[in-house]
Every structure is written in structure tokens, then in C-alpha cells.
Amino acid sequence: MSGIATSSIGVGRLDQAMFAPGSAHRVACLRTALVVIIGLRLISHQWWSMSGRPAELFRPVPVVSWLATVPPMWLLVVVEVVGLIAVALCVMSKWPRVTFVMAWASLFLLAALHSSAGKIMHNEVLLLLACIPLWFAPSWARPWDRRESTASGWPPRLALVVVAIVYFMTGLKKLISSGLDWVASDNLSWVLYAGAPSDKSVLPAVAIALAGTWLPPVIAGVSLTLELAAPLLLWGRRSRYLFAAGIVGMHVGIGLLIGLDYSAWALTVIVLVFPWDRLRQATSEERTTTRFLPIRLAR
């Protein structure tokens, strides 16, 4: 009985923390930063190169299973251009809620098609999932807006929870599939050896050299710990920065050594843990000081 009461108190506290008022400035800045990442992803890939894939080789993920094959090139280009226009409008705070969803939908459609070749691609997944709570961010919220509301509070917090759960599940999956062998064996060394010859590897020689040292199990242990501890680390304000630094290091390392592009994951974590409210406070203090400076001098 007391266990049920304690857990309901716990849920109540979580609920209170999640739905406490939050600043319009933070949610607006976060929405803008996320839409910029969407824009970067839209321009960093030749999405139109998918067109012409025969229907027989099209293995659609469920969200695009209504399509017979990849749409023609002109349509992919239109989707990308519409997405980029929406990004630009959202950055300029023009109908930000609608344009944010439009930009998201463009990347969603193109990335879903890209993931429809027989292998699930995860490169855009974290960004797309973390953006979903921001669909509901208030349309009136603007950067530097001092107002606070319930509507501005929960979308950024829920996005952070989504990121924490995704990283946790990624780590847990490793433990379930491979146990501690994932860390303690030569697993990461073989990942490095296998990935180094890839055309996309920037530092293949470093990958090969690193694979032959005692470091890979240590790196694997740190990475797995970071993933499993994501919910705890993202809960605390200071530990968030530690998590972000570790995760960014991990994704940069993966990119440089074996050429896998998880930059959208790293950027999503950065913008989610960035202290947008402190930026506003710091800037308003600066503005206040500047405004009152002549008066002080006059005295």
C-alpha cells in the first residue's frame, strides 16, 4: 500500500516537474535551433539521388508503405526546397509552428525514403523524434520573450526525455544482445578494423592504430556507460553538460574513424542541453548595464 502511495507521489512529482511553466524564450530558441539542424540535414545529402530506384528494390518503411516506389526526382527536389523555405521562415519566426512542422515533414519524408532500401537508417531518427514535442510549442513564443507558461515548459523537457530514453535503449540493446562481451571483448577493435577502409573514414590510419591498443575496451565501456546513464545525466543541470560532451566526443570519433555520420544526433543533444535561459539573462543584464551607464556617469 505504502509502495503504491510512494510511487504515486513520485509520478506526481515527475508530472509537476514536466508540466511546470517554462520560458517562451527557451522554447523559441530551441525550435529555431532544431529547425536549423533540419535545414543542415536537408542540404547535406543528395536526397534526389534516390529517384529511379526500381519498385522491385524498394522496401518501404511503414510510414511510406503507401508509395509504390521512390517518387520522381522533381518531386524530391520540390519536397527539399519546400523544407528549406520552411526552415528559413521558421528561423525568421514567421508562422513558426506551421513552418517548423513543414520543415520536419520534409526531412521525415526524404529520410523515410532513404531508409527504404532494405536497411533501417538511424542517422536522422533522434532529431526527428526529439522534434515531435516541439510541434506543440506555442506559436507566439519568440526568442527574448520573457513570458512563462505551461505551454512553453513541457515541449523542451519532453524532447530531453525522448533523447535520454533513446540513448538508454541504445545502450540496453547492446547489453541484451551481447552482454558485457560488448565491452570486454575485442568487439570495438574489430569495428575499427572493419570501418577504417571505408571511403568515408577521415582518419583510417588512426582507426587501425587505435584498434591495436588497449584503448578500445575502455572507449566501449565509457560509451556504454554514457548511454545507460543518459536518463540520470540528463536529469541534472550540470551533468547534462558532461553527457553532451561525452556523446559529442563519441559521435565525432565515430565519424572521423569509421565514417558514420551521426552529426544530427550530436547537434540535437547540443541544442537540447544548451542553457538558452542563461543566454537571455546574460544578454538582458548586458542591455540593462548599457542602458543605465550614461545615467551613472551623469551622476
Add this chain to the structure above:
Amino acid sequence: MRDLDGAPDDNRRLGRIVATSLLGLLVFCFATGNEWWPFSSFALFSEVRGPEQTSWSLYVVDSDGEASAVVLDSLPESHWGSHHVLPTLANASHHEQVAAASAWVEAAGYDLDTVEQVRVVRNVSAVPTDLQAPVEQISQTVTLEIDFP
């Protein structure tokens, strides 16, 4: 007190619906292994890698019985990544197998009228521990033979 976007209770209700649906779907797909992209089971490098690696290739057998490899990397960009379909072809119907194989073979420049059979081959090789070392083939297994009509 009313919130800027309506009553705070309405916002909380909306937030709870969104949070429950989003987190519920995430956990469901993880627990069941369903890949409802972008919801996923998040199997990212989750299997332990070893000193061997597997790749898949395609061979065309012509009317003279000569087999030649289709260089999948040289196919048009629209076909890039389609080699991921190869391991799953064995579970498809013969009609689907012929259709998929025709798509690769045609894109590689073969005349379909001269193709007797297409073979799907599973290659196991040693992971090179040196960038200059040649790939050491360990085994090649024909997993599927698709006879062309």
C-alpha cells in the same frame, strides 16, 4: 489562472497525451523489436563483432554457363544501398526474386535475354588489420539460384 495558450490544465492534458503516446511508442518498438521508423528497436552496433565479416554479391550466369560478378558499387546512385535486400531475397516468391534480380542485372548493363540464372552469394572474409592488406576470402556460399524464364 489562464495560460497564454489557453488554460494550463488544457496544456497539461495535451502534454500528457503527447508524452504518453511518444514514450509509449518508443518503449513498445524497443520491447517488441518492431521497426516502425523513426520508432525503432535501436539495434545500433549491438552485436559483438569478430575477425570475420560478411558481404553479399550477385553473379550472372549466361547461356554458355559462364558466371560473372555484378559490381554492385558501380550501379547507378538510385540503386545504392539496395544490396541490403540481397539477404532477404530467399524469403521472397520466385516472381519477386526474378523481378529484383532483373532490376540489378539490367542496371549493370546486361541483356536480360542472355541471362539464364542469377546467383546470390554470401561471402565471408577476414577483417583486414592493415589498410594495404588484400581482403582474404574465407568462404563463398551460393544461398540462392534464381532461374530466369
